[in-house]
Amino acid sequence: MPERFHIITQGCQMNVRDSEAMAGLLARMGYASADDPADADVIILNTCTVREGAEDRAYGRLGQLRSFKQRRPGLLLGVAGCLVQQERERVLQRAPWLDFVFGVHNIHRLPELLREARDGCMPVYEVWDRSDRDRPLPVLPAYRAASGGGGVRGFVNIIHGCNKFCTFCIVPYVRGRERSVPPEDVVAEVRALAGQGVREVTLLGQNVDSYGHDLSPRRDLAGLLELVHEVDGIERIRFTTSHPRDMTRRLIETVARLPKACEHIHLPAQAGDDEILRRMHRAYTAAQYRETADAVRAEMPHASLTTDIIVGFPGETEEAFDRTLRFVEDVRFDAVNTAMYSPREGTPAAGYTDQVADDVKRRRLAALNRMQERIAAEINAALVGSRQDVLVEETGRKGGVLGRTRTNKVVTFEGGGDLIGRTMPVEIVEAGSWVLRGRELSA
Numbered sequence: 001m002p003e004r005f006h007i008i009t010q011g012c013q014m015n016v017r018d019s020e021a022m023a024g025l026l027a028r029m030g031y032a033s034a035d036d037p038a039d040a041d042v043i044i045l046n047t048c049t050v051r052e053g054a055e056d057r058a059y060g061r062l063g064q065l066r067s068f069k070q071r072r073p074g075l076l077l078g079v080a081g082c083l084v085q086q087e088r089e090r091v092l093q094r095a096p097w098l099d100f101v102f103g104v105h106n107i108h109r110l111p112e113l114l115r116e117a118r119d120g121c122m123p124v125y126e127v128w129d130r131s132d133r134d135r136p137l138p139v140l141p142a143y144r145a146a147s148g149g150g151g152v153r154g155f156v157n158i159i160h161g162c163n164k165f166c167t168f169c170i171v172p173y174v175r176g177r178e179r180s181v182p183p184e185d186v187v188a189e190v191r192a193l194a195g196q197g198v199r200e201v202t203l204l205g206q207n208v209d210s211y212g213h214d215l216s217p218r219r220d221l222a223g224l225l226e227l228v229h230e231v232d233g234i235e236r237i238r239f240t241t242s243h244p245r246d247m248t249r250r251l252i253e254t255v256a257r258l259p260k261a262c263e264h265i266h267l268p269a270q271a272g273d274d275e276i277l278r279r280m281h282r283a284y285t286a287a288q289y290r291e292t293a294d295a296v297r298a299e300m301p302h303a304s305l306t307t308d309i310i311v312g313f314p315g316e317t318e319e320a321f322d323r324t325l326r327f328v329e330d331v332r333f334d335a336v337n338t339a340m341y342s343p344r345e346g347t348p349a350a351g352y353t354d355q356v357a358d359d360v361k362r363r364r365l366a367a368l369n370r371m372q373e374r375i376a377a378e379i380n381a382a383l384v385g386s387r388q389d390v391l392v393e394e395t396g397r398k399g400g401v402l403g404r405t406r407t408n409k410v411v412t413f414e415g416g417g418d419l420i421g422r423t424m425p426v427e428i429v430e431a432g433s434w435v436l437r438g439r440e441l442s443a
């Protein structure tokens with residue numbers, strides 16, 4: 001019986017994709033996947049460090065994993081991801097029982113590290129070095145058992161790192177500067193995913209809108225969408241995350257024109273007050289953001305537009321918060337990922353002296369969530385009676401099936417597992433803020 005691995009993924013879709021690459025490498029080494037960590041010979045925790053809470057969760061999980069090691073001394077326990085990239089020494093101090101650690105730029109070295117750990121050189125570690133910044137990015141195999149969407153959806157990294165340096169964000173320090181994946185490698189990976197049954201592909205990066213500026217010849221995301229659009233078997237293409245400053249009219253027009261490109265744009269605004277945006281180093285004003293949002297809706301009137309908003313950023317006055325509320329009300333987003341600002345050690349904003357009190361942040365978050373829930377319910381209610389094409393991803397926990405519209409809204413309806421991977425015509429019969437309920441129509 002082959003040895004087995006179990007990967008625990010924390011954080012964003014980039015981490016999900018990194019975990020797929022780790023799983024791909026392990027599968028290539030002959031390991032099989034274990035659903036339960038108790039059955040695994042190798043466990044890897046792929047960590048996140050975007051917020052303090054994420055870090056606490058990672059350390060908490062490491063503590064839990066120690067008990068597996070105590071029960072099975074032969075077990076190899078590794079930790080990867082942004083937390084390691086950020087603070088390798090502290091990770092090793094707090095979890096000296098680890099066998100191997102590696103950062104986000106050295107996933108390709110996992111087989112080697114594992115062999116060294118097996119040979120008893122412990123702990124083995126390898127993290128990204130600044131001199132690695134210009135190294136060509138290795139293309140890694142993907143093993144999709146780790147991905148969501150029941151194997152229907154696949155994720156492909158198209159650009160690593162970020163050059164933006166928003167004052168609240170640790171990502172550029174952890175993931176380094178932007179490095180685009182050559183288009184031929186992206187297309188090859190999408191083809192491989194299509195061959196494995198993936199129907200919807202999401203092109204990933206911290207700032208996908210700046211894709212290709214570092215390649216020679218220079219490329220852009222619109223051109224990449226055209227290439228991915230040619231891949232047989234792929235029905236839907238999405239991309240995330242975009243940056244309002246870098247989203248071009250050419251990109252918006254391309255999404256509107258290409259039948260497989262889904263009319264859902266996730267465009268993080270972070271705030272609707274110009275002074276807060278300036279202090280965040282977001283490099284656009286609320287009015288400029290509105291222009292881009294208007295351009296999206298002019299090209300694609302039925303597109304969904306979603307965003308991220310941080311409340312309680314240092315220096316956010318009641319007036320500034322009100323401007324953000326009015327901005328959210330005006331733009332009428334389909335969904336908003338809301339978060340209270342939490343200082344991230346190592347970022348400029350953590351050192352700002354005008355931090356907002358926690359109770360004020362909580363009150364503002366609740367006010368924003370209340371308002372957005374109402375707006376989302378109103379937008380979704382207007383869909384009742386409409387026909388939507390739903391790509392079925394999985395069976396629902398309470399029966400029936402679950403899938404998404406082209407605009408990325410979750411729909412549940414009656415049906416069996418045989419529908420997974422199929423795009424079904426569905427009439428929306430009921431709508432809440434988050435989920436729509438539908439009824440299958442005959443095609």
Ligand code: SF4
Pocket residue numbers: 162163164165166169170171172206207243
């Ligand atoms: S653009 Fe996104 S990833 Fe880059 S620094 Fe800003 S918040 Fe972080």
